[in-house]
Amino acid sequence: MSRRRTLNIPSAISSDPEDEDVFGGDYEPGQYALSMRGATGAGGSVVAELTGADLSTPLSVAQLPTPYDVAETVTAPLTEHERGHLAVCEQALHGFRKSVVVAGKALEVISRGRLYRETHGTFVEYLDDVWEIRKSQAYRMIEAWPVAAAVSPIGDINEGQARELRPVFQEYGQEAAVALYREV
Structure with missing residues (x-):
């Protein structure tokens, strides 16, 4: 049994039941990610105060768009909506690589x-x-x-x-x- 104390900080992960599939059956919203907004009140986050790092942009699964198919024959340039999806997905991948x-x-x-x-x-x-x-x-x-x-x-x-x-x-x-x- 763990001797860790519980720290209740608002979650950056959605409370969507589908997240259970991603994090496993024991998932409870807020268990795996900390919201960087509001963790220390209006002044900012604990992490930002300690390190000076801006961690306000980590993405959760719920923030990524739902996957969708586009036919191979589509050659038109990306729409603004698609450019937005690309930017969000690349932000998530950048965080993963770091x-x-x-x-x-x-x-x-x-x-x-x-x-x-x-x-x-x-x-x-x-x-x-x-x-x-x-x-x-x-x-x-x-x-x-x-x-x-x-x-x-x-x-x-x-x-x-x-x-x-x-x-x-x-x-x-x-x-x-x-x-x-x-x-x-």
């Missing part, structure tokens, strides 16, 4: 700062209980984030690419890793 950097750095901060210590005896216990990920996966993400951040400031590198570049990054430095990444 995840290795964000998740890896967050795990490193939690691990090195022992921020789990109020509720868990070890980092591994914390990983198992809270995130249900193995220690090896967590450390791969921790090792990958500095490479990913250095090679691609916009976060368009995945964990596997960062892992492959890590030896070059460690042995020859950031400039060599960036040059290799761009060349490949």
Whole structure:
């Protein structure tokens, strides 16, 4: 049983019952995402106050358009409505690609700062209980984030690419890793 205290913060995920399929049968609205608006009142979010990061734009499944088919024979330019759908979907994908950097750095901060210590005896216990990920996966993400951040400031590198570049990054430095990444 977890010793974590419950934190009630408004959800950014819809309360749509269809979200249950995405998050699993135990899904409760607000369980997996925090709303960045209103978390600390009118002054902004806890995360923004602590880090200066603007996290007001994460997307939930409910914010993405419903998939629809367009015939292969359609060659007309995109409508404004379709351009809007493209922009929203690309925003979601951009956030996904940045995840290795964000998740890896967050795990490193939690691990090195022992921020789990109020509720868990070890980092591994914390990983198992809270995130249900193995220690090896967590450390791969921790090792990958500095490479990913250095090679691609916009976060368009995945964990596997960062892992492959890590030896070059460690042995020859950031400039060599960036040059290799761009060349490949």
